[in-house]
C-alpha cells in the first residue's frame with residue numbers, strides 16, 4: 711500500500727501550521743482520490759449560466775478559468791449547466807481547467823468522474839432531463855465510489871484540462887472577458903503564494919468579469935481579502951464582481 715505525503719497548510723487566521731490532506735495527491739493502492747463533487751452545493755448551479763452570459767454580453771467569447779479543478783467534476787458541472795440553460799448559446803464559453811496535481815489531471819483527462827449517490831441526485835435535480843442527457847454511466851476507477859460518469863462526445867467542445875499552478879496561470883489571462891473560479895483551494899497555497907495570488911486578482915480586476923470562491927475559502931476569510939481588493943459578492947452565492 712502506497713500513501714503519499716500529507717502536506718500542511720497555514721491557518722490564515724492563526725498563522726500556524728496545521729497538517730491537512732493536500733486533497734488530491736493522496737494515493738491509496740494506486741487510486742487517485744479527489745475531494746470534490748459534481749455540482750458541489752456551495753455554487754449556484756441553476757442560476758450562474760444566465761448571470762455569466764449577462765456579464766459577458768459585450769464579448770464574442772467568454773473564458774472561464776477553472777483553477778484547482780481537481781478531477782474535472784467541477785468543470786463538467788459547469789459545462790452541463792451552461793448547455794442545459796443556454797443551449798447552443800453556451801458555445802461562446804471556453805473552459806480552461808488547471809490543477810497543480812498531475813495525477814488528478816491525468817484522471818480528468820481520462821474523461822471519467824467518480825460520483826457518489828448524492829452527486830447523481832444533485833445532477834438529476836438540477837439538470838432538466840437529468841445527467842443521462844450529457845453523460846454515460848460508467849464503472850468507477852476508485853472502489854470507494856459506487857459509480858462514475860463519462861461525458862458524451864457532443865458536450866466535449868471548448869473544454870481543456872492541463873497541469874498548472876494558478877499563481878502562474880493567472881498571469882496568462884488576456885483581454886477582458888475572463889471569469890475565474892478558484893474554489894475551495896486558496897487555503898492550500900503557501901502564505902506567500904496566497905498573498906501574491908489575491909493581489910493579482912486585484913491588479914487584473916479590469917480583465918476579470920467575476921471570481922468564484924467556495925465555502926471552504928470563505929471559512930478562511932478569503933471573502934474579506936477579495937473585498938479588500940475591490941470585489942463585492944454579487945446576488946449569487948460565492949460569486950464576486952468588481953465593487
Ligand SMILES: C[S@@+](CC[C@H](N)C(=O)[O-])C[C@H]1O[C@@H](n2cnc3c(N)ncnc32)[C@H](O)[C@@H]1O
Nearest residue numbers: 734746778780809810811875876893894895898
Ligand atoms: C478541495 S480541491 C477543490 C476542487 C474544486 N475546485 C471544488 O471546489 O470542488 C483543491 C484542489 O486544489 C489544487 N491545488 C492546490 N494548490 C494549487 C495551485 N497552486 N494551483 C492549482 N491547483 C492547486 C489541489 O491539487 C486540489 O485538487
